[in-house]
Amino acid sequence: RRFLHFEAASTEPQRYMGQKSSKSKKSLKSENSSSSKRRKSRRVKNEETSSEPVVADVAPTKTKKAKSRKRAESFSMRKLESLFDEYKEDVDVDNELEEEIIGLDGVERFLVDLELELDDPVVLVLSFHLSAEIMGEFTKEEFVEGFSTLRLDSIEAIKNKIPEFRNELNNEDDLRAIFKYTFSYYKEDEKVRSIDLETATELIQLLLKDRPHVDKFCKFLLEQESYKVINQDQWVSFLEFSLTVNEEFDGYDLDGACMYLGKNLVN
Numbered sequence: 001r002r003f004l005h006f007e008a009a010s011t012e013p014q015r016y017m018g019q020k021s022s023k024s025k026k027s028l029k030s031e032n033s034s035s036s037k038r039r040k041s042r043r044v045k046n047e048e049t050s051s052e053p054v055v056a057d058v059a060p061t062k063t064k065k066a067k068s069r070k071r072a073e074s075f076s077m078r079k080l081e082s083l084f085d086e087y088k089e090d091v092d093v094d095n096e097l098e099e100e101i102i103g104l105d106g107v108e109r110f111l112v113d114l115e116l117e118l119d120d121p122v123v124l125v126l127s128f129h130l131s132a133e134i135m136g137e138f139t140k141e142e143f144v145e146g147f148s149t150l151r152l153d154s155i156e157a158i159k160n161k162i163p164e165f166r167n168e169l170n171n172e173d174d175l176r177a178i179f180k181y182t183f184s185y186y187k188e189d190e191k192v193r194s195i196d197l198e199t200a201t202e203l204i205q206l207l208l209k210d211r212p213h214v215d216k217f218c219k220f221l222l223e224q225e226s227y228k229v230i231n232q233d234q235w236v237s238f239l240e241f242s243l244t245v246n247e248e249f250d251g252y253d254l255d256g257a258c259m260y261l262g263k264n265l266v267n
Helices: 032-048 066-073 077-087 104-113 122-130 140-150 155-168 172-186 197-208 214-223 232-244 259-266
Strands: 089-093 097-102 194-196 229-231
Touching: 077 097, 077 104, 077 140, 097 104, 097 140, 122 140, 122 155, 122 172, 155 172, 172 197, 172 232, 194 197, 197 214, 197 229, 197 232, 214 232, 229 232
Parallel strands: none
Antiparallel strands: 089 097, 194 229
């Protein structure tokens, strides 16, 4: 029952990927050096692990609704790959290899076509379903495998799915998975175990804006001076706290394991 037992951090705040004054740009832009490092890491992993081929014509399950069955039956891998080509660019990796990706400009055009704002939380849901590793870009593997799993092969099909993506933020199990993914997505690289408080509070407000304690907790984080970053355990713990403790703190044990957060938040 450790909900958020913070300890004073002695480390300096990490530099946010693509730190900009605009919150919407923050959700997409990343530092070139960080992106390059993570591309190299991804390339190494791809060389070490062979991916299973994507099957384009897997039959939908019987539990699918009629609309979903029709969409799945009409799915075209060729259309999906053509959709990727509309937004892609070639990126040089180590001055040797070229990797096909949808870069920042392509992602922005893609979101415009989907009629999504850059700071819409659905963008994070999309990135989650594509298992995107680097902010502001999708590899061909991520894009094609992600949307083929969803059986979506066109802008129209993806747009029709957006209400379902948005509803996932209201489902506690889906929200837990998306929330945990978001923390890793916003880390500078795989070795970093924390994100800075400014980034953390903006993401919490983006994903949990209508949940209990969010505004008070974010205000507390930004005003305290004991620590400058938040780790994944603390990140996940606040979500659980928000999901299980109401605004009146009914049933909350101030003498329990989460005493630290409770006392400060109540104050």
